Amino acid sequence: MAELPVIQRNRSLKGQNRIRLLGLAYVVMFCIIGAQLVRLTVLKPEEGEANRIAREVERIPRPDIVDRNGVVLATDISVASLFSDPRKIIDMEEAVELISTTLPDVNAADLRKKLSAPGRAFVWIKRQVSPEERDAVYNLGIPGVGYVNERKRVYPQGRLAAHTVGYVDVDTKGIAGIEKYLDNEGAIYTASLAEPSRPISAPAQLAMDVQVQHVLVDELSKAIVKFKAIAGGAILMDIRTGEVIALASLPDFDPNAESKNFGQHQQNQMLSGVYELGSVIKAVTFAMAFDYGTVTMTSRYDARFPLVIGNARISDFHAQRRVLTVPEIFTNSSNIGTAKMALDVGIEQHQEFLQRVGLLDRLLTEVPETAKPLLPKRWGRLVSATASFGHGFAVQPLQGLSVVTGILNDGNMVPPTFMRRSKEEADVLGKRIIKFSASKNMQELFRLNATNGTASKADVPGYRVGGKTGTAEKVVNGRYSKDKRLASFIGAFPMEEPHYAILVMLDEPKATPETYGFATSGWNAVPTAANIIARIAPLLDVAPVLTDSDKAKLEKSRKAKKG
Amino acid sequence: MLKLANFTLVIATLGTASTLYNLEHTTRAHERSIAKATAALVDNAEAIKLLNAEWSSLTRPERIQQLAKQHLGMKQIEPDQIITTAELPQRLEAMSIISKPNGKPATIDDILKKMQ
Numbered sequence: 001m002a003e004l005p006v007i008q009r010n011r012s013l014k015g016q017n018r019i020r021l022l023g024l025a026y027v028v029m030f031c032i033i034g035a036q037l038v039r040l041t042v043l044k045p046e047e048g049e050a051n052r053i054a055r056e057v058e059r060i061p062r063p064d065i066v067d068r069n070g071v072v073l074a075t076d077i078s079v080a081s082l083f084s085d086p087r088k089i090i091d092m093e094e095a096v097e098l099i100s101t102t103l104p105d106v107n108a109a110d111l112r113k114k115l116s117a118p119g120r121a122f123v124w125i126k127r128q129v130s131p132e133e134r135d136a137v138y139n140l141g142i143p144g145v146g147y148v149n150e151r152k153r154v155y156p157q158g159r160l161a162a163h164t165v166g167y168v169d170v171d172t173k174g175i176a177g178i179e180k181y182l183d184n185e186g187a188i189y190t191a192s193l194a195e196p197s198r199p200i201s202a203p204a205q206l207a208m209d210v211q212v213q214h215v216l217v218d219e220l221s222k223a224i225v226k227f228k229a230i231a232g233g234a235i236l237m238d239i240r241t242g243e244v245i246a247l248a249s250l251p252d253f254d255p256n257a258e259s260k261n262f263g264q265h266q267q268n269q270m271l272s273g274v275y276e277l278g279s280v281i282k283a284v285t286f287a288m289a290f291d292y293g294t295v296t297m298t299s300r301y302d303a304r305f306p307l308v309i310g311n312a313r314i315s316d317f318h319a320q321r322r323v324l325t326v327p328e329i330f331t332n333s334s335n336i337g338t339a340k341m342a343l344d345v346g347i348e349q350h351q352e353f354l355q356r357v358g359l360l361d362r363l364l365t366e367v368p369e370t371a372k373p374l375l376p377k378r379w380g381r382l383v384s385a386t387a388s389f390g391h392g393f394a395v396q397p398l399q400g401l402s403v404v405t406g407i408l409n410d411g412n413m414v415p416p417t418f419m420r421r422s423k424e425e426a427d428v429l430g431k432r433i434i435k436f437s438a439s440k441n442m443q444e445l446f447r448l449n450a451t452n453g454t455a456s457k458a459d460v461p462g463y464r465v466g467g468k469t470g471t472a473e474k475v476v477n478g479r480y481s482k483d484k485r486l487a488s489f490i491g492a493f494p495m496e497e498p499h500y501a502i503l504v505m506l507d508e509p510k511a512t513p514e515t516y517g518f519a520t521s522g523w524n525a526v527p528t529a530a531n532i533i534a535r536i537a538p539l540l541d542v543a544p545v546l547t548d549s550d551k552a553k554l555e556k557s558r559k560a561k562k563g
Numbered sequence: 564m565l566k567l568a569n570f571t572l573v574i575a576t577l578g579t580a581s582t583l584y585n586l587e588h589t590t591r592a593h594e595r596s597i598a599k600a601t602a603a604l605v606d607n608a609e610a611i612k613l614l615n616a617e618w619s620s621l622t623r624p625e626r627i628q629q630l631a632k633q634h635l636g637m638k639q640i641e642p643d644q645i646i647t648t649a650e651l652p653q654r655l656e657a658m659s660i661i662s663k664p665n666g667k668p669a670t671i672d673d674i675l676k677k678m679q
Contacts, residue, residue, distance in 0.1 A: 023568065030572065037583060064612075072619035078609050156619035200608075214624035462642030535639060544642035554643050 062153070062172055063182065063193045064203035065165055067210045068245075068420055072203075073165050074155050074179065076172070080134035080147040082125040086115045088144030095142045099125060102136045128152055153179075155255040161213055163268040164206065164247050164367060164418055167255040177268075178206065178418060181366040189419075205420040207243030212236055215535045216248040220504070223528040224250055227509035227519075231265040234532065235398055235503045239405040239492065241426040242414035244365075244398070245500070245540075265507075272369040274394040275505065278472030278521075279333045280490045281390030281400070286330060286445065287407045288353040289341045290438035297441055299326050301337040309382045314339050317471075317520075318454070330445045331453030333469065335389045342388030343381065350384045357406065357413065357433050363399040366418045371396050390472060397488070401503040404468075404490050406431075408446065408498040411439040447495040457526040458491055461553050462544030463537045466498075467491025467529070469521035474508070484508050487521035489529045494542055504529040 065074040089095050092115060100108035106126055114123050125137075125145070134147050153168045155161075166177020174180035182190045182204060193202040216234045224232045236246040249269045253262065267273070289295045303324045306315040316334050329337030342350055354360050354375075362372040374394040376383045387393045398416060406413025411434040414426045434442075446466030450459045455467040470488040473480040488505040492498040504525045515523035537544070546554075631637050 019565065023565075026572065030576070034579060037579070071622070072615050075612055075616050075619075077613050077616055154616055156616045157623055158620070160623065160625065211624050214628070218625070218628070460642070534642075537642075538640055538645060543647070544645050546643055551643060554641055558641070 061194075061199055061201050062151075062168075063190060063201040065178060065182075066203040066205050067161070067208045067213075068205065068243075069209060070203075070205075071157070071210050073157055073161050073206065073208075073210070074153060076151050077154055078149045079128045079152045080131070081127045081150050082129055082134065082137055082145065082147050084115060084123045084125050084146075085144045086117070086120055086123055089115065090143060092116060095145065098140050098142060099137060099145070102140060103129070103133060157210060158256060159252045159254050160210060160217065161206075161208055162252050162255045163249050163270070164208060164244075165255065166367070176369065177367050178204070180368050184368070186366060206418055207238070207241075207245055207420050208247075208418070209245050209539070211539050212536050213246040213248065215532055215539070216246045217250065217252075219528055219531045219535070220248050220250055222531075223504075223506060223509075223524065227506060227512060227515075227524045229506040229509045229524075231269060231507040233270045233397055233503075233505045234528075235270055235401050236532075236536065237401055237405055237416060237501045239409045239498050239501050240414070241421045241423055242402070242405070242416045242429070243421050244416055244418050247398070247418075268367070268369055269505075269507075270397045270503075271365070271367055272371050272396070274371045274374050274396055275486055275488070276390055276392070276394045276472040276475070277397070277400050277488050277490075277505075278390040278470035278486070279335075280404075280468050280470035280488050281393055282330070282333065282338045282388070282470075283404055283407060283442065283446075283468045283490070284354075284357065284359070285338050285342050285388040286326075287434050287438055287442050288350065289345055290441050291353070291411075291434040292345050292349060294344045295326050295341055297326055297444070300324065301326075301329060301334075301340045303329070303334050303336040305336075307336045307339050307385065309385055312382055312386075314385060327445055327448055330468075331449045333454050338389045339385035342384050347379055347381065347384045350387070351379055357403045359395060359399065359403060363396060363402065363416070365398070365416055373399065390470060397503055397505055401490055401501055403433075404492070405501045406433045407439060407442050408492050408501065409439070410436050443495060443498060446492060450491070450495075454522045455489065455491065455526050457522060458489065458530045458533070460493075460530050460534045460537070461550035462546045463533055463542060464494040464496060464545065465491055465530070465533055466493070466495040467502075467526070469526055471520040485519055487519070487525040489521055489525040491529055491533070493533060493537065494545075499542065500540060502529055502532065504532070 062076055064072060064076070066072055084095075086092075092112070096108055096112045096115065100106050100111060103126060111125065114120075117123075126133075128150065129137075129147075137145065138147065151172060153172050155165060155167070162177075164177055166179035166181075167175055168179050169175050174183040178186075186204075190201075190204070193204060195201065216236060220232050220234050223229070231250060233249045234246070235244060235248075237244050247268075247270055249267075251263065251266050253266050269275075300323050303316060303319075304321050306313045308314075314335050316332070316336055318332050318334075320328070320332055320334065324332065324334055324337050326337075326341075328334070329341070345353075351360075359373055360375065362370055364370060373396070376387065376392050383392065402416045403413070405416075409430075411432055412430040413433045414430045443466065446468065447464065448466075449455045449468060450466045454469045455465075458465045458467050468490055470490075472486045472488070473482065474484040474486055475481070476484055486505065486507055487509050488503065490501065490503050492501045506525050506528070509519050509524040511517045511519040511523075
């Protein structure tokens with residue numbers, strides 16, 4: 001008996017050890033479970049592989065396009081599209097009846113046919129419906145009918161900026177204009193607009209001002225009607241930054257329309273068309289002559305007789321038949337004088353100069369549809385002489401204007417852009433094309449031509465306009481046509497320190513009684529430009545400076561309107 | 564001793580369980596409100612985009628011009644209507660109707676008389 005307690009003690013000792021072991025195991029297990037619970041709930045979970053991939057796939061949304069003042073030109077909105085799973089529809093007749101009465105433009109017979117096609121699990125009822133229509137159909141409560149949200153690109157300003165902004169296809173891929181740029185060449189710019197952590201994107205800001213754009217379109221369409229032109233275009237550029245503030249090309253198109261089947265003239269003629277701008281090109285020749293120093297403002301040229309080169313004769317439209325000074329050659333738009341100036345500079349130098357201002361190469365901007373200039377293949381004396389006044393020399397209108405901005409901007413050419421650009425950025429990009437003094441001479445000539453030259457109708461009182469006209473005969477079947485013309489005007493204002501450059505072009509304007517039977521630029525493109533400048537100058541913060549003659553002119557026109 | 568250990572462990576288990584339950588419950592509530600707020604945010608962002616587009620469409624210069632012509636009878640501004648502040652005529656001394664010529668403050672009666 002005496003040994004019993006020992007055994008018992010041993011036993012209980014053994015048992016106690018086991019229990020202790022068990023307890024320890026319990027504690028360990030609890031600790032593990034507790035730790036695991038804390039890890040899973042309190043601490044941040046690691047990012048799962050699937051999660052990470054999903055985030056990468058989530059694509060950057062297409063940025064909105066806004067004008068320089070933030071007016072929305074293109075944006076994505078979410079629209080509902082109604083679909084149906086015909087297998088889930090219980091009463092086909094009732095469903096068709098209800099839907100076709102709720103959506104009047106859905107044909108009941110068509111819908112019935114679509115829904116009763118065997119084996120279909122997904123049928124579109126109507127794509128891109130309004131929120132009201134969506135709610136109306138959804139509230140019908142038909143089983144098997146639902147909607148999905150789709151993105152749709154809309155252009156709230158409609159036709160206004162259609163050529164610059166461009167448009168996208170059904171899958172919101174850019175097809176034309178800035179929309180295409182955002183997808184292709186400008187992809188890096190587009191990516192830079194996106195916010196790194198969230199699926200939103202800052203808008204792409206254009207240089208365009210919709211107010212100015214509207215004035216251009218409005219006045220141009222009036223001019224096209226008035227002069228029965230077949231097409232027309234106008235561009236306004238900031239000379240100092242190279243920004244294209246407005247670009248109109250008529251006829252235009254509606255980017256919101258489903259189908260965009262273009263007519264011949266509906267493309268962007270200011271970029272994708274090349275035109276012989278005619279005498280406007282004389283400005284380039286003058287700038288060249290001043291830059292090479294072969295002429296001064298007081299030089300004289302004999303314009304009494306037509307210039308004969310080989311068997312070709314160059315004569316003047318406004319023939320003066322006398323010796324002309326350089327400013328007179330400009331204001332009378334003398335072909336003879338200009339050709340002689342070009343020949344004095346030299347054929348090689350002429351080509352070198354055109355190369356320097358970029359007229360031999362395609363002008364590249366953000367808007368992708370651009371055309372290469374058409375120039376004579378072989379240069380001789382005759383070609384150099386005719387090219388000096390724009391014959392056989394076709395360029396995109398924007399390129400022509402861009403060169404003139406360089407000539408007038410103290411000789412500093414800033415490449416044109418459709419995107420917003422600051423003065424600082426422009427200063428870096430600027431390229432010297434002519435001497436400062438040559439530019440000053442050109443500014444003087446432009447102003448002179450508007451006060452008493454071919455562009456006198458452009459002299460809007462108060463805004464110191466300067467400019468050069470051009471009337472080119474159009475090439476029809478390889479020959480210059482006598483009655484089909486292209487009238488153009490390139491101008492700038494305010495001329496003492498040029499800030500804005502404008503180009504107006506009318507394709508085949510006709511003579512009207514009001515123009516006394518003339519169909520040259522001075523009678524149609526120039527007054528159109530004047531109307532535009534009078535309306536946009538206050539929008540562009542150009543302060544008017546009125547001389548006494550300007551005041552008299554205003555008074556007279558006011559009386560004429562009243563009478 | 565053992566009982567005490569057992570007891571504390573049971574209590575601890577119950578305690579952690581209920582805390583975790585509460586924690587999960589509130590977490591779920593928070594998650595729900597986050598989801599709701601995110602959805603509302605998306606909806607509102609969408610609505611803002613739509614309204615911006617509508618605003619842009621309604622303020623089309625072409626439309627405004629037409630409305631202004633129709634309802635306001637406004638005309639195009641002429642250059643001589645724009646002047647600088649320096650060109651403004653010197654402002655005249657305010658002709659006060661509040662005080663009489665002799666400097667005493669006017670009564671309402673005086674003002675009414677003057678207005679007639």
